[in-house]
Amino acid sequence: MENILEEKGLVYNNGMAWEVFSKHLDQQGNTKVFVIIDENTQKHCLPYFHKNYPSENGFETITISAGEKFKNIETCLNVWNTLSEKGADRNSLIINLGGGVVTDLGGFVASTFKRGLQFINIPTSLLAMVDASVGGKNGVDLGHIKNQIGVINLPEMVILDTKFLETLPQAHIISGLAEMLKHGLIHDKAYWERIKTADFSNKIEFEKLIWDSVEIKKKIVTKDPLEKNLRKTLNYGHTLGHAIESYFLENDNKPTLLHGEAVAIGIVLATHISEESLGFPKETLKDVTQTILHHFPKQTFTQNDIKEVIKLLVFDKKNRNGKVLFVLLEDIGLYKSDCVVNxxxxxxxxxxxxNF
Structure with a gap:
């Protein structure tokens, strides 16, 4: 696959990824290379990474705890201290090998340590491949509130190798599917029709869908890197989805949801709101809901749950002048941003x- 982001942040696929990666590191001559991993990628992904990057100079690993609840400043402090203790300087390189938590947090650590180190993302989950690792958003949660602290800063490159997906539980594959479904809804009907009926057992078809999903995000990010207008569409389903994810994360009586599981609920809610307020087609709303519920188990919400989720909306980053702002759709591919929803x-x- 050709590189698909301009200047920094180039994305490479299986065919040329490791060759380009090794050549880049040889040319850069970094003083030290650090690989940030979590407990899962240390076990399942690091050996494959080592096989594809048998560097004579070696690299040092920094392991963080796995899971969204560790995507916080405390984890960053531990990584910053480790980098300092191991002699990282401004010519050091950080490689983030993992899912969305690792690429988000690792990118933030790299962007802030000594006012910025180069970093490369190697996403190992479907969610990170099609969303988290691409576009330059790096950050951590503030308590249970999602992504409140962060920066926009592109990695040197992103390496996509779907071989890593073979290590994932099925639930994590489905979690990544939510972002791909979102890309279809905000982009065009043709991709929506393809992705909603995707056969994951067909490796060639699935890989093509992944590249096309990344391409959709690339087009949006390239046109609006600082999220002034068009890039807001990537938040479709996320306003309520993030609030639901945060609420379930802090509530001992609720299961911890994967990011995609929460966003999937948010997509159904946002599409219903779109139908009520912007005339989104009823039959398409039904199609969206059926598709989501086919892949994602329905969660239960009491009236108090909904009340608490709504309270969390005040922390959404799109808000302005105290108003909670949604991205909604008039139809597939036809968006309206900055919508006030009562x-x-x-x-x-x-x-x-x-009741669906």
Whole structure:
């Protein structure tokens, strides 16, 4: 696959990825190379990485705890201290080998240590491949509130190798599917039709869908890197999805949801709100809901749950002047940003989700 992001942040696929990666490191001559991993990627992905990068100079690994609850400043402090203790300087390189937590946090650590080190993302989950590792968003959560601290800074490159997906549990594959479904809804009907009926057992077809999903995000990010307008569409389903994810994360009586599982609910809610307020086609809403519920188990929300989720909306990064702003759709590929949605519509959306 050709590189698909301009200047920094080039994305390479299986065929040329490791060759380009090794050549880049040889040319850069970094003083030290650090690989940030979590406990899962240390076990399942590091050996394959080592096989493809048998560097004579070697590299040092920094292992963080796995899971969203460790995507915080405390983890960053530990990594910053480790980098300092191991003599990292401004010519050092950080390689983030892992899922969305690793690439988000690792990119933030690299962007802030000594005012910025070069970093490369090697995503190992589907979610990170099609979303988290591409586009330059790096950051951590503030308590249970998602992605409140961070920067926009592109990696030197992103290496995509779908061989890593063979190590993933099925739930994590489905979690990544949510972002791909979102790309279809905000982009065009043709991709939506392809992705909603995707056969994951067909490796060639699945890899093509992954590259096309990355290409959709690339087009959006390239046109609007600082999220002034078009890039906001990538947040479709995320306003309520992030709030749901945060609420379930802090509530001992709720299961911890994967990011894609929460976003999938948010997509159904946002699409219902779109139908109510912007005339999104009813039959397409039904199609979206059926597709989501085919892949993602329905979650239960009490009235108090919904009340608490709504309270968390005030932390959404798109908000302005105290107003919670949504991205909504008039139809597939036709978006409207900065939409104010009243709580009555939100309750109605949860009722629709419950009774579908």
């Amino acid at each position: 709580n009555t519509l939100i309750y109605s959306a949860f009722e629709y989700y419950k």
